[in-house]
Amino acid sequence: MTSKAEFEEVKKFEKDLGQCMKCGFCTFWCPVYQEERIESSVARGKNMMVRALLAGDLEYTKEYAERLNKCTLCMTCTANCPAKANIPNIIVAARADKVKAKGVAFPYNIVYRWLLPRRKLFGNVVRFASWFQGIFLPKTQGTIRHLSMFLSALGKGRYIPQIAPRFLRQMVPMVNKPTVANETGIRVGYFTGCMTDFVFPEVGKKVINFLTRHGVEVVVPREQGCCGAPVFLGAGDLATGRKMADTNVKAFADFDYVVADCATCSSAMKDYVKFLADTPERQEAYTKFAGKIKDITEFLVDVLKLPPSAYRAVPEAKGKKVTWHDPCHLNRHMGITRQPREILKSIPDIEYVEMPNADRCCGMAGSFSIYFYDVSQKIADKKMAGIDATGADIVVTDCPGCEFQLIDTTMRHDSPVKVMHIMELLE
Amino acid sequence: MLRPEIITQLQEIVGKPAVLTAKEDLTSYSYDGTATWAHLPDVVVLPTTAEQISRTLKLANENRIPVTPRGAGINVSGGSIPIKGGIVLCTTRMNRILEISKGNMVATVEPGVVLQDFNLALAKEGLFYPPDPQSFLGCTMGGTVAENAGGPYCVKYGVTKQYVVGLEVVLASGHIMKLGGVTVKNRTGYELMMLFTGSEGTLGVITKITVRLIPLPKASKTMMAIFDDMVAGGQAVSNILAAGVVPAKVEFVDNFVIRRIEEMTPMGLPVDANCLILLQTDGSPAAVEAEYVQIVDILKESGAREVKVAKDADEAMAYWKMRSAGFAAVFGAAKTVMAEDVAVPRDKLAEFIKKLGEISERTGFFIQYLGHAGDGNLHPAIFTDINNKEEFARAEKAMEEIFEAALSLGGVLSGEHGIGLEKKRFFSRAMDPVALELMKQIKKMVDPNNILNPGKIWEEEGA
Ligand SMILES: Cc1cc2nc3c(=O)[nH]c(=O)nc-3n(C[C@H](O)[C@H](O)[C@H](O)COP(=O)(O)OP(=O)(O)OC[C@H]3O[C@@H](n4cnc5c(N)ncnc54)[C@H](O)[C@@H]3O)c2cc1C
Numbered sequence: 001m002t003s004k005a006e007f008e009e010v011k012k013f014e015k016d017l018g019q020c021m022k023c024g025f026c027t028f029w030c031p032v033y034q035e036e037r038i039e040s041s042v043a044r045g046k047n048m049m050v051r052a053l054l055a056g057d058l059e060y061t062k063e064y065a066e067r068l069n070k071c072t073l074c075m076t077c078t079a080n081c082p083a084k085a086n087i088p089n090i091i092v093a094a095r096a097d098k099v100k101a102k103g104v105a106f107p108y109n110i111v112y113r114w115l116l117p118r119r120k121l122f123g124n125v126v127r128f129a130s131w132f133q134g135i136f137l138p139k140t141q142g143t144i145r146h147l148s149m150f151l152s153a154l155g156k157g158r159y160i161p162q163i164a165p166r167f168l169r170q171m172v173p174m175v176n177k178p179t180v181a182n183e184t185g186i187r188v189g190y191f192t193g194c195m196t197d198f199v200f201p202e203v204g205k206k207v208i209n210f211l212t213r214h215g216v217e218v219v220v221p222r223e224q225g226c227c228g229a230p231v232f233l234g235a236g237d238l239a240t241g242r243k244m245a246d247t248n249v250k251a252f253a254d255f256d257y258v259v260a261d262c263a264t265c266s267s268a269m270k271d272y273v274k275f276l277a278d279t280p281e282r283q284e285a286y287t288k289f290a291g292k293i294k295d296i297t298e299f300l301v302d303v304l305k306l307p308p309s310a311y312r313a314v315p316e317a318k319g320k321k322v323t324w325h326d327p328c329h330l331n332r333h334m335g336i337t338r339q340p341r342e343i344l345k346s347i348p349d350i351e352y353v354e355m356p357n358a359d360r361c362c363g364m365a366g367s368f369s370i371y372f373y374d375v376s377q378k379i380a381d382k383k384m385a386g387i388d389a390t391g392a393d394i395v396v397t398d399c400p401g402c403e404f405q406l407i408d409t410t411m412r413h414d415s416p417v418k419v420m421h422i423m424e425l426l427e
Numbered sequence: 428m429l430r431p432e433i434i435t436q437l438q439e440i441v442g443k444p445a446v447l448t449a450k451e452d453l454t455s456y457s458y459d460g461t462a463t464w465a466h467l468p469d470v471v472v473l474p475t476t477a478e479q480i481s482r483t484l485k486l487a488n489e490n491r492i493p494v495t496p497r498g499a500g501i502n503v504s505g506g507s508i509p510i511k512g513g514i515v516l517c518t519t520r521m522n523r524i525l526e527i528s529k530g531n532m533v534a535t536v537e538p539g540v541v542l543q544d545f546n547l548a549l550a551k552e553g554l555f556y557p558p559d560p561q562s563f564l565g566c567t568m569g570g571t572v573a574e575n576a577g578g579p580y581c582v583k584y585g586v587t588k589q590y591v592v593g594l595e596v597v598l599a600s601g602h603i604m605k606l607g608g609v610t611v612k613n614r615t616g617y618e619l620m621m622l623f624t625g626s627e628g629t630l631g632v633i634t635k636i637t638v639r640l641i642p643l644p645k646a647s648k649t650m651m652a653i654f655d656d657m658v659a660g661g662q663a664v665s666n667i668l669a670a671g672v673v674p675a676k677v678e679f680v681d682n683f684v685i686r687r688i689e690e691m692t693p694m695g696l697p698v699d700a701n702c703l704i705l706l707q708t709d710g711s712p713a714a715v716e717a718e719y720v721q722i723v724d725i726l727k728e729s730g731a732r733e734v735k736v737a738k739d740a741d742e743a744m745a746y747w748k749m750r751s752a753g754f755a756a757v758f759g760a761a762k763t764v765m766a767e768d769v770a771v772p773r774d775k776l777a778e779f780i781k782k783l784g785e786i787s788e789r790t791g792f793f794i795q796y797l798g799h800a801g802d803g804n805l806h807p808a809i810f811t812d813i814n815n816k817e818e819f820a821r822a823e824k825a826m827e828e829i830f831e832a833a834l835s836l837g838g839v840l841s842g843e844h845g846i847g848l849e850k851k852r853f854f855s856r857a858m859d860p861v862a863l864e865l866m867k868q869i870k871k872m873v874d875p876n877n878i879l880n881p882g883k884i885w886e887e888e889g890a
Contacts, residue, residue, distance in 0.1 A: 021758035022460050024501035024565035028543060037519040037539075038447070038455075038473065039500065045455035052454045063449040080564075082755030084691065 006101045007054050009093035009238070009275075017054075019085035020047045026077035026087070031361045032070055035378045040067040043077040043087035050094045060102050068094055070372055072365035072379075073233065075332035092275060095236025104237050168192055168201035169222070176208050176218040184215040184304065189255035191248070191269070191293075193262040194226050195400030203400070203421045207261050207296060210426060214304060218259075223251040229268035232275055234367040242282070245272040249289045257303065258289070261296045261423055263330035263399035264366070269293050270334065295330060296423060297398055301339040308346035312427040318349040322425065323392035325383070325406065326359040327399035340398055340422055347425070353390045360386065364405035380409040387417055396422045429469045429513075433490060437472055437514075440482045445520070447471040456515045460503040460562070462763055463813055464848050468495065468509035473520050477595060477603050477634035480516065484632065484878075485601030487514055493881050494599075496628035498539060498567030502574055503766070504841070505848030506627050510882045516632060518569050524548050525635070533592060533609050535637045538569025555643040557584035560843065561751045569633045574845045575625030579676035579707075579750070582801030584641075586843070588624045593637030596623050596630075599874040603634070611639050622869070627845050628880040630873050644709035647675065648719045649743035652704040652731040653697050657681065658784075660702045661777035663729035664800045667706075668773055672721055676707040677801030678750050684797050687756035688749055696749070700732070704800060705750055707743070753797045760795075761810035763819070765826055767850075769833035770804040770842030782832040783807060790825040804842030827853070846884045854885045 010017060026043040027033050039045035049067060052058040073088045081087075169192070178184075188211065196204045208218045225247045232241025248269065252258045260266045270293055273286035300306050313320075324344055330336045337359070344352045363369060363379030383406070387395050395406060395417055406419040438446045447453070453467045469492075474480045487494045493513030500507045500517075509515050518539035525535040529552055536545060542563040549556055559578035560566055566576070572594070577586035593607035606620040607613055623631055654660035664677055680703040685696050696703070704726070708718040723734045737743035758764050771779045787794040798805035807829050811822035830840060830853055840850055840857040855863060863885065870877070881887075 019759055021462070021755065021764075022458060022501070023562065023754065023758075024460065024499050025562075027499060028541065028564040037522070038452070038471075038517075040452055040455045048458060049451055049454055058451060058454060061449075061451070063451045067451050082752045083759050084755075 007097050008100070009096040010050060010054065010090060013086070013089040013093050016086045016089050017047065017051060019083050020044060020081075020087065021083055022048075023082060025080060025082060029076040029080045031072060031074060031076065031363060031379045031382075032375060034382075035375050041070060043071075043081075043085070046071065047085070047087050047090055050090055053094070060098055065098060066371075068098070069368070070375070072328070072361050072363065072368050074328040074361035074365070076328075076359075076361065079332050089274075092233055092236065095234075096232070096238045096275070097236075099236040099238070104235055164199055164201045166201065168197045168204040169220070171201060172205065172208055172220060174220055174222060176212050176220070178215045178217055179212045180215055182215050183217075186215070186257070186304070187217040187219065187255065188257040188259045188294075188299070189224075189252040189292075190218050190220050191224060191227070191252070191258050191260040191262075191265060192220060193260060193265040193400065195404070196261055200400050200403070200421065203261055203423055206421075206423045206426070207259070210423060211259070214306060214310065216304070219255070221251040224248055225251075227262075227265035227268045228272075229264050230366050233268060233271070238276055238278075241272075242276045242278070245269075245276050245286065246282075249285050252289070252292065256292060257294050257299065258292045259294050259296055259299050261398065261421065262401070263295060263327035263334070263336075264401050266293050266295050267329035267333035295334060295336055295339075295398065297330075297339040297343055298334075298336050301342050311343050311346040313347050313349045313425055314427050317394060317420075317425050319351075320393040321351045321353055321391060322347075322394045322396060323353050323355045323387060323390045324358055324422075325355065325362060325387075325395055325397040325402060327397055327402045328359075328361050328365075330398055331359050340396075343422065343426075344396070350394075350425075353392055355386045355390050355392070355395075357382070357386045362402050362405045362409075364401045366401060369405065376405070377409075377412070380405055381413075384409050384413050384415065388415070392417060394418045394420055394425070396420045396425050398422050429492065433486070433492065434470060436486055437470060437483065440486070441472055441474050441479050445473040445475070447473070456497070456500070456517065457508070458500070459505060459507045460501045461505050461508075461849060462758070462765075464505040464508045464510075466508050466510045467512065468515040469512050471515045471517055473517050475520050477597055480597045480632050480634055481601045481603050483514065483516060484597055484599055487878050488599050488601065488876055491876055492878060494632075494878050495880050496569070496573065496632045498570030498573075499541070499562075499565045501562050501565045502570060502845065502847065503768075504574075504627075504845045504850065506574065506845050506880070506883065507570075508848060510848060513878075518567060518632075518634075521569075521634070522567075527552055527554065527640075528609070529554065531609060532640045532642075533611075533637055534640055535593070535609070535635060536568050538567060538572075538633050538636060540568045542566050542568060542571060549640065550643065553643050554640045556590065556638060556640055557581070558587045558590060561754065568636050568638075572624050572633055572636055573626060573628050574843070577799070577802065577804075577843045579678050579747075579799060579801075581799065582677050583673045583675045583709075588621060590638040590640075591620055591624050591636065592639050593635075594620050594623055594633055595635035597632045597634055599631070599876065599879050604631070607637065609637055625845070627847060627883055629870060629883055630879060632879075644675070646712040646715045647707055647709035647743070648715050649737040649746055650706045650719065650722065650726075651735045651737070651746055652706070652726040653700045653733045653735070654702050654704065654730065655700065655732050656730060657702045658777050658780050659730040660704050661780045661800065663704065663726055663731065664776055665774045666729050667722055667725050668801075670721065670725055672708075672718055672725070674706045674718070674722060674801065675709040676705070677799070678705040679703075679796070679798050679800035679805065680705065680750060680753055681796055683760075683793075683795045684753045684756050687760065688752060691752070691756060694745060694749060697733075704731075705746055707747075757795060757797060757806075757808050762812035762814070763822075764808050764810055765822055766806050766808040767826060767829060768804070768806055768841045768844040769830060769838055770802060771833050771836045771838035773801070773803040775836040775838070776800060776803055779803075779805070779833065779836055779838070782836075783829065786825060786828045786832065790821065790828065792822060792825045794825075794829070799842070802842060803838070830857070848883060851883065851885055
């Protein structure tokens with residue numbers, strides 16, 4: 001009944017599948033297990049379910065999908081695995097196999113298959129939602145409101161930032177020339193990502209501004225789209241993911257560097273080659289593309305090699321205590337931990353404090369937090385305890401997804417701590 | 428399959444979300460840390476109080492439903508596998524540390540507390556609980572008591588049973604029983620606590636544990652001795668102990684693991700060495716200084732090619748991390764890894780190692796081992812493939828020879844992992860028949876309907 005071809009994607013990661021020797025150490029590290037304390041939460045249990053599926057002992061059921069989806073892909077299990085088994089690979093591949101066999105479930109099929117690949121239309125839908133949001137929903141503190149229809153699918157009553165009145169793409173030109181004389185001769189393509197584009201456009205403006213002031217030409221290709229993370233990593237829809245990947249690869253064909261301010265986008269785009277390369281051509285193109293991608297902090301520190309004096313705090317952050325949250329996609333997926341800290345420690349007008357468990361997952365993980373908001377909140381509460389322990393006024397990070405979660409969390413806790421993107425902190 | 432009304436009753440006892448019946452969930456409670464054993468339970472129950480456990484056991488007892496107690500399910504003897512189906516009673520949600528008493532130097536915990544969480548909480552108070560199974564990141568306190576676990580520190584500090592001073596146990600009848608207390612000394616009646624310590628979940632469910640503690644040692648030093656000859660390495664361990672020095676830890680790493688670790692995470696280990704012995708001394712700074720000098724001398728006299736002394740805590744940590752990665756290094760190495768847990772008297776270590784070499788030659792199987800040399804507790808492993816029936820049968824034979832060799836030297840079948848399913852076919856051979864009969868009678872009396880972890884430790888009659 002279940003032909004072997006159904007497990008094509010998982011079979012690509014057979015080594016990881018077999019590598020787990022069930023020592024259960026992942027239970028100590030897994031943020032989901034730590035909240036639920038049941039075996040299906042953790043890497044070992046999920047891997048064993050996939051093995052059982054391959055052996056014909058389990059079927060594609062609702063329960064199977066739910067357990068497979070209940071993972072933030074934070075990679076903490078892999079980072080601490082004595083056998084170095086990468087179970088998140090298995091989880092993504094197993095999601096993909098299921099989509100191949102059973103199709104994508106609602107509402108994924110509408111949003112992910114149809115809307116996300118169409119950037120302009122997506123923008124309009126978000127715009128529509130933001131218009132409704134203004135009319136029907138009560139305003140809460142500051143710029144934070146309860147969510148409206150489209151995003152309420154993501155929201156379930158959480159606090160999330162308002163959709164920007166104007167999107168980044170409407171505010172900035174395609175080509176942004178350096179504004180200073182000492183040009184570096186470097187020209188980068190800026191990948192804005194959906195969140196920066198639609199929700200946090202001021203971060204995008206800051207990125208462009210900061211780079212051009214340091215002699216870099218910043219181009220924002222209009223053809224770029226969503227990175228595809230929710231589609232191929234979250235929902236396991238590789239076919240649509242491939243279309244999105246090809247769009248982005250093409251949009252940035254002319255650049256040596258693709259700079260992004262969203263850790264999730266950067267790492268997802270680096271992962272095209274691992275999950276989406278189905279032909280030798282794609283293998284080559286995605287590999288090359290992966291090499292161009294630079295997280296903004298990595299770009300500033302390792303490529304531009306800016307001196308410490310380049311970093312100063314915006315006036316409202318001066319004299320404040322600042323702490324840093326490591327996005328999983330930045331830290332464990334891309335190995336970037338030193339660069340943001342170097343930047344923060346260079347800023348003379350703030351007090352930088354390291355957070356205990358700075359590298360612990362915040363619990364956002366895109367669609368994970370839609371489906372499992374209660375677990376997501378509990379994971380975030382532990383993050384909040386870490387933030388509180390520092391006594392910081394501001395928590396900065398480098399991923400709008402994490403920002404989204406941290407804003408919700410600080411609001412839920414009535415915490416005065418301000419959440420910012422690291423670029424927003426910089427003058 | 429259990430009757431639906433049993434499930435309903437279980438849901439009434441622990442609440443609906445704490446009763447798992449989906450096949451996906453049952454699958455994830457069908458295995459433990461062993462490579463070959465698996466069996467689905469009919470239901471998984473996640474209690475949070477002793478009272479819930481009591482009611483669950485009562486229901487199971489009345490309906491003759493097998494109950495397998497489970498902590499983290501990472502034992503390596505098949506102990507937590509519900510081999511007869513029924514209920515898996517999993518304690519992972521009973522994970523509160525109830526009290527840490529600095530003045531009385533004891534702590535009381537629920538059974539689902541993870542050993543490492545306990546260690547971290549104790550360290551904050553300057554206290555130390557020495558039993559350190561190398562699965563500390565996952566194993567629960569209940570699981571370690573039920574297995575009477577030990578680890579590297581046990582050379583100097585002893586195993587779990589030396590620390591348990593009080594237990595609360597729920598019997599198959601549902602009765603909640605308190606044993607011992609919070610005093611270090613206690614001479615009232617039979618030592619029933621010890622009956623449950625190491626009972627592998629077959630006599631009762633442990634719901635509360637009080638252990639004694641010691642102060643965190645003030646200083647420590649880690650050494651790594653490199654040997655070209657394993658037998659000499661084994662002898663060196665005996666020589667150290669014979670000289671009246673008791674290191675905190677003495678661990679053994681063979682050439683296979685050295686090379687695998689260098690492949691996985693290179694750290695500059697001597698890949699040509701036949702074996703490494705890792706040692707740690709601890710105590711007051713002055714004692715540590717004196718002891719380590721003496722140990723280094725004995726190691727050199729016993730034929731160590733080189734003895735490296737970790738210059739700081741980071742280097743020491745790197746050595747010990749390497750040791751604990753040894754398990755992964757071994758288990759990733761073949762389709763099926765048969766790893767055993769024999770222990771021999773510590774002055775017979777060199778002789779045992781020699782015998783292992785002979786068995787390897789005779790059977791043609793490469794024998795890898797890694798272990799707690801200071802306790803005479805080695806984990807000889809044979810690499811095979813369970814799907815290759817002919818080879819697997821020969822591997823099992825070779826393993827039997829290893830058992831025989833250990834027993835003939837006055838050793839035991841299991842040093843720390845317990846018998847469970849994995850070693851029960853050898854059990855009667857390793858046990859005085861009168862003692863075995865007494866054990867069976869105790870089991871019958873304490874659990875007359877044989878509901879608690881049935882099918883474990885010894886072969887059933889007629890099976
Ligand atoms: C990598 C690795 C390294 C290891 N190293 C060591 C080592 O150095 N030393 C050592 O001794 N062991 C070692 N072990 C074995 C293992 O960790 C121990 O046996 C541990 O005690 C199991 O704890 P657990 O919580 O996983 O118990 P489980 O595996 O869930 O259960 C073990 C047994 O205890 C019973 N049980 C569990 N909880 C209770 C309870 N509350 N009441 C009654 N019975 C109960 C179960 O029925 C079962 O028989 C190692 C295992 C691994 C995977």
